[in-house]
Amino acid sequence: MRTRLCLCVLVATLAALFFASGARAELILDPNLPPFPGAVHEPFTTAIAPSGATSITFTNSGVTFTFTTTPPRPFYFCDSSGACHLRAPFPNGIDVAISPGVAAIGFSHRWIECPGQFTYTGSAGSETYTPPFPPGLYFAGAANIGDITSAKLASTCPFAETFDDMLFVPGTRTPP
Secondary structure: HHHHHHHHHHHHHHHHHHHOOOOEEEEEOOOOOOOOOOEEEEEEOOOOOOEOOEEEEEEEOOOEEEEEOOOOOOEEEEEOOOOEEEEEOOOEEEEEEEEEEEEEEOOOOOOOOOEEEEEEOOOOEEEOOOOOOOOOOEEEEEEEEEEEEEEEEEEEOOOOOEEEEEEEOOOOOOOO
16 A cells, blocks of 8 residues: 555656646647737638638738648638638648748637537647537637647538637747
């Protein structure tokens, strides 16, 4: 019994030291938590692309974002007010290329038929998240995975799922 207690204390101490040392990959599920307060907000509008677009490229705060899917088909839809959103087609989803990489990025997702899936890839790792039941409005972002240079927004079943309201934190680069 005493050996088991010592082992538990040792494991807990090592875990505390590991998690206290430096940054680690983070999946952030609330846009009000760091690093997103003060982040750049990119609302999707007709200023970025027209409704029915099959690919989108725009630059904000020195970062270029390119949204594509294969095979090319419309995934950007706007209402009469000019508010737009992405509909991630199944099974290909929407690929987002980011240049230069960002320190953090996140999207909102409205789960109606099936949960969407967020995947963020950085120079030091990746984060993937699928919202749990019940359907609703979800946010998922990633940070501390190095320079995030790509994202994938996907649907997990044959219905296109909606994503919008991108938040991002430009990377902190030092000159060469």
